[in-house]
Amino acid sequence: MREIQCKDIIETIKTLCIEATSILPQDVYESLQTRYEQEDGLLAKKTLEVLMKNADLAKNKMMPICQDTGMAFVYLTIGQEIHITGGSLKEAVEEGVRQGYQEGYLRKSVVDDPLFDRVNTKDNTPAIIYYEMVEGDTFHVKVAPKGFGSENMSQIKMLKPSDGIEGVKDFVMKVVNDAGPNACPPMVIGVGIGGSFDKVTMLAKKAMMRDIGTHHPDARYAALEDELLTKINETGIGPAGYGGKTTALSLNIETFPTHIAGMPVAVSICCHVARHKEADL
Amino acid sequence: MIELQTPLTVEKIRQLHAGDEVTLSGTIYTGRDAAHKRLIALLDERKPLPFDIQDQTIFYVGPTPNRPGSVFGSGGPTTSGRMDAYSPRLISLGLRAMIGKGYRNEDVKQAIMTYGGVYFGAIGGAGAMMSSCIEECEIIAFEDLGPEAIRKLKVKNMPLVVVIDSQGNDLYEIGRKNYLNKK
Numbered sequence: 001m002r003e004i005q006c007k008d009i010i011e012t013i014k015t016l017c018i019e020a021t022s023i024l025p026q027d028v029y030e031s032l033q034t035r036y037e038q039e040d041g042l043l044a045k046k047t048l049e050v051l052m053k054n055a056d057l058a059k060n061k062m063m064p065i066c067q068d069t070g071m072a073f074v075y076l077t078i079g080q081e082i083h084i085t086g087g088s089l090k091e092a093v094e095e096g097v098r099q100g101y102q103e104g105y106l107r108k109s110v111v112d113d114p115l116f117d118r119v120n121t122k123d124n125t126p127a128i129i130y131y132e133m134v135e136g137d138t139f140h141v142k143v144a145p146k147g148f149g150s151e152n153m154s155q156i157k158m159l160k161p162s163d164g165i166e167g168v169k170d171f172v173m174k175v176v177n178d179a180g181p182n183a184c185p186p187m188v189i190g191v192g193i194g195g196s197f198d199k200v201t202m203l204a205k206k207a208m209m210r211d212i213g214t215h216h217p218d219a220r221y222a223a224l225e226d227e228l229l230t231k232i233n234e235t236g237i238g239p240a241g242y243g244g245k246t247t248a249l250s251l252n253i254e255t256f257p258t259h260i261a262g263m264p265v266a267v268s269i270c271c272h273v274a275r276h277k278e279a280d281l
Numbered sequence: 282m283i284e285l286q287t288p289l290t291v292e293k294i295r296q297l298h299a300g301d302e303v304t305l306s307g308t309i310y311t312g313r314d315a316a317h318k319r320l321i322a323l324l325d326e327r328k329p330l331p332f333d334i335q336d337q338t339i340f341y342v343g344p345t346p347n348r349p350g351s352v353f354g355s356g357g358p359t360t361s362g363r364m365d366a367y368s369p370r371l372i373s374l375g376l377r378a379m380i381g382k383g384y385r386n387e388d389v390k391q392a393i394m395t396y397g398g399v400y401f402g403a404i405g406g407a408g409a410m411m412s413s414c415i416e417e418c419e420i421i422a423f424e425d426l427g428p429e430a431i432r433k434l435k436v437k438n439m440p441l442v443v444v445i446d447s448q449g450n451d452l453y454e455i456g457r458k459n460y461l462n463k464k
């Protein structure tokens with residue numbers, strides 16, 4: 001049994017919120033650099049250069065890379081031998097987000113009621129929290145602030161098994177074309193296949209957050225990842241949608257067993273500001 | 282690079298073509314969907330708008346809070362399509378330019394062509410850099426909306442690209458076609 005104090009959780013989440021919104025993950029930054037070198041259009045190249053300079057500036061000044069500092073998605077992986085003391089875990093997470101968004105001068109973008117009132121909660125809570133129980137005594141936190149310019153362009157479809165591989169490809173391409181310039185390309189894309197209506201969206205998010213350049217362990221899916229990324233970069237949408245060969249930096253796939261009658265597919269679209277930061281306590 | 286100074290008259294914007302790179306200096310206003318909804322409500326009630334929109338520019342942005350000692354936080358463009366329902370009416374009343382990112386619908390394009398307007402793109406996600414172009418910032422309406430309140434900005438050399446010009450040409454279509462033709 002290992003004890004974890006709520007006050008340490010608050011502190012960790014606060015720091016992760018601030019760092020995640022100001023420091024672009026290294027894999028995303030390196031991918032921008034590589035794509036910049038390969039890009040040949042003048043405006044496309046210039047746009048990628050601006051994105052890298054912007055990331056440098058944000059890091060040096062510890063200011064948000066993008067003004068949409070998002071809703072805070074918090075993923076907790078908790079070992080079954082962990083004992084949390086000094087308060088409520090959920091409240092600790094909310095307090096960490098509250099303090100992070102306040103002290104980091106991050107934008108508060110959450111409204112209390114989605115349909116009728118839409119009044120800003122002014123502290124960016126509630127966060128969207130996921131708990132996963134595992135064996136052992138680990139306590140892992142991942143904070144992923146996600147902007148809604150790209151979140152709004154994500155889609156799910158309950159395909160039929162007979163739609164097959166082509167069905168998956170067509171749906172992914174449709175989502176990318178619909179997103180176009182709205183999602184602040186170059187995009188970072190996660191595709192979930194299998195599971196159920198709810199599970200598949202989680203898979204897509206997980207895929208979206210997987211490091212750029214990593215592949216699905218099954219070679220057939222790994223090949224599909226490469227094929228789709230190539231196809232997406234042939235659409236010509238380009239950086240900022242101004243035309244060019246860099247429409248997406250990565251496309252990752254995550255899968256899960258599914259029902260005999262179904263083949264759910266979800267596409268999680270993220271912009272190049274693919275923020276996430278994690279820590280162990 | 283074309284240097285533009287606000288207010289933007291019809292004559293000035295008729296010279297612009299989709300794909301042109303420009304820098305914009307002068308006074309502009311901020312507004313997102315919540316602010317637009319209120320502007321339209323004011324018009325419906327025949328009340329005056331908080332600023333005279335003739336020849337003016339609206340930047341679709343909701344900045345992060347500024348730190349002490351700085352004028353503006355991070356502030357790149359938000360998705361313009363959410364303003365499509367409101368823009369044609371404002372354009373018909375004299376609004377000249379809009380700054381944002383993402384697709385506009387046919388109604389907005391039509392209004393831009395009919396009344397002489399322009400839609401500029403700012404690079405989405407480059408919010409930290411944008412703040413260095415902003416010299417003054419003052420909230421002039423709807424303060425309760427927080428990041429969505431209308432701000433009057435004084436900007437200097439804001440880097441923009443013409444996405445939809447007054448003839449209705451759209452860089453999101455042309456840029457893609459040009460890239461595909463080159464291949």
Ligand code: SF4
Nearest residue numbers: 066147149184271406
């Ligand atoms: S889609 Fe991403 S880069 Fe674009 S405004 Fe939203 S958070 Fe920023």
